[in-house]
Amino acid sequence: MLDRVKPLPNYLVQRYHGWKATGYADNKTWYRRLASDGQHPRAMVISCCDSRVHVTSIFGADQGEFFIHRNIANLVPPYEPDGDHHGTSAAVEYAVRVLKVSNLMILGHSNCGGIKGCIDMCKGHAPELEAKDSFVGRWMDILRPRFEVVADMQDTEEQTRAFEKEAVVTSLENLMTFPWLASKVEEGTLSLHGLWTDIGEGGLEHYNPETGKFHVV
Numbered sequence: 122m123l124d125r126v127k128p129l130p131n132y133l134v135q136r137y138h139g140w141k142a143t144g145y146a147d148n149k150t151w152y153r154r155l156a157s158d159g160q161h162p163r164a165m166v167i168s169c170c171d172s173r174v175h176v177t178s179i180f181g182a183d184q185g186e187f188f189i190h191r192n193i194a195n196l197v198p199p200y201e202p203d204g205d206h207h208g209t210s211a212a213v214e215y216a217v218r219v220l221k222v223s224n225l226m227i228l229g230h231s232n233c234g235g236i237k238g239c240i241d242m243c244k245g246h247a248p249e250l251e252a253k254d255s256f257v258g259r260w261m262d263i264l265r266p267r268f269e270v271v272a273d274m275q276d277t278e279e280q281t282r283a284f285e286k287e288a289v290v291t292s293l294e295n296l297m298t299f300p301w302l303a304s305k306v307e308e309g310t311l312s313l314h315g316l317w318t319d320i321g322e323g324g325l326e327h328y329n330p331e332t333g334k335f336h337v338v
Contacts, residue, residue: 155185162188164224165216167209167292169195173320174230188216194235195227196263197292200299210299217302217311225296229289229317235261236285243268263295264288286335289315289328 129137145152165188166176176182176189190212197209216222239261241247250258267287274280293315297303305311315328317335326335 160185162186162220162222164226165222166226166228167195167197168228169230169233169235171230171233176228179318188220188222193257193260194233194288195229195292196288197295198263199295213299217305223310224312224314226314226316227289227292229285231282231285231319231321233285236281236288239264240281240284264291267291286317289317
């Protein structure tokens with residue numbers, strides 16, 4: 122089967138050589154220090170796989186600043202130590218228990234395809250996601266019970282944005298089911314942050330637990 126693996130497309134090879142001759146060459150000392158000293162990120166960011174969400178650009182971050190994990194719809198599942206495969210939970214464990222980050226951000230975004238798919242599934246319009254062999258559908262089951270929060274909204278765009286933000290809140294709540302993470306939050310050595318970004322407008326909102334709403338940063 123591996124004989125089907127192909128070399129990189131030429132445009133990516135050219136981009137790599139361009140970066141190596143400029144971006145890397147101009148910062149060689151910095152990269153070598155990163156390699157020798159290891160990573161010491163102050164924050165973890167859990168964001169969506171969506172190619173339009175550029176986490177480091179939004180915050181002007183350099184290499185080594187953020188420990189980034191991406192998945193469909195920036196979801197965190199509940200704590201479930203059942204001996205199975207849990208990629209997102211493993212990333213959270215590594216960030217909190219090994220790297221000891223002091224901030225953990227959930228970053229949702231506008232026009233999220235995963236959220237739209239979940240809405241369609243909840244409305245009975247996505248039979249392909251209902252199939253047992255749909256990895257996306259089973260992943261979005263994490264958020265599915267929360268659809269009732271936005272179910273009565275008539276405006277489609279308003280409903281989608283509200284559900285995108287509900288995904289952020291759900292992930293924050295699920296993070297607190299991890300006992301070793303919750304203890305660090307209670308101790309004050311770890312802070313959780315819920316964020317939502319508007320891709321088209323470049324906007325950023327943060328979740329305020331006191332109001333239960335998102336406010337412009």
